[in-house]
Amino acid sequence: MGEQKFQAAASNASRVNINNLLNDLTLSSNPLEDVEEDEYILLLTPYLHAPPPHMASSSEPMDPFEPFGRELSKYHANLRHVPYIARNGMQEIHEQQMDHAGGVIVVICEPPPMQGVSSSQRLDLSKHQERFAGAVGRYLKDSDTPSILLTIEHDGTKEAKRFDEVLQLDDWDELEDCADRIYDR
Structure with a gap:
């Protein structure tokens, strides 16, 4: 007994x-959950030459990351969305925004194909996005700013080690629920 x-x-x-x-x-699992309400979360997204496939047929042009930003603001109202031009790399504006951010989300994706534009003309190639993400990760390395790398149709394993968390989406349709996945794991 x-x-x-x-x-x-x-x-x-x-x-x-x-x-x-x-x-x-x-x-x-959510490095952003401790970001104070008076601090902002910085969302860094690539400028894309063409809309993703699910938005290509839309009659109303919209930044492809706007719906994600709206969903994210339901969890943290203080959000700053700053696009980047991948080919130009990290700029002073990005550094200034990161210096004051309570948390950072960097998005890299496989850019949608665009007819009539050669790869030498594109500003959004994934190799340039990878370099941008790597530069952001190195910049944040010595800070205590929490960070997430969000990849869409892209393997971000090379850059992953520089971020607190990595969330990989297999396709653009998953972006709509991504904020829920970050905050409701």
Whole structure:
């Protein structure tokens, strides 16, 4: 009888420890959750020459990242969206914004194809976006600013080590629910 109580207690203790571990992992999976309300989250997105496939047929032109920004603002109202031109790399404006941000999300994606524009003319090539993300990651390395790398149809493993978290989306349709995935893991 005493042996059964001991086994039950040990089983409950291990369950509690596992539950605490899972709770700790869940809490630490969103590096932006501790960003204060008076601090802003900086959203850095690439300028794209062409809209993503799911927006190409839309009659109303819109920044492809605007719906994500709207959804993100439901969780953190103080949001700044600053696009970047990938080929130009990180600029002073990006550094200034990062210096004052409470958290940073950098988006890189596979740019949609565009007829009639050669790769030498494009400003949004993924290799340039990767360099931009790498520069942001290096810039944030010595700060305590939490960061997320968000990739869309892109393998961001090379840049991933420079960020607190990486969220990879397999296609553009997942972007709409991305804020929920960041905050409701």
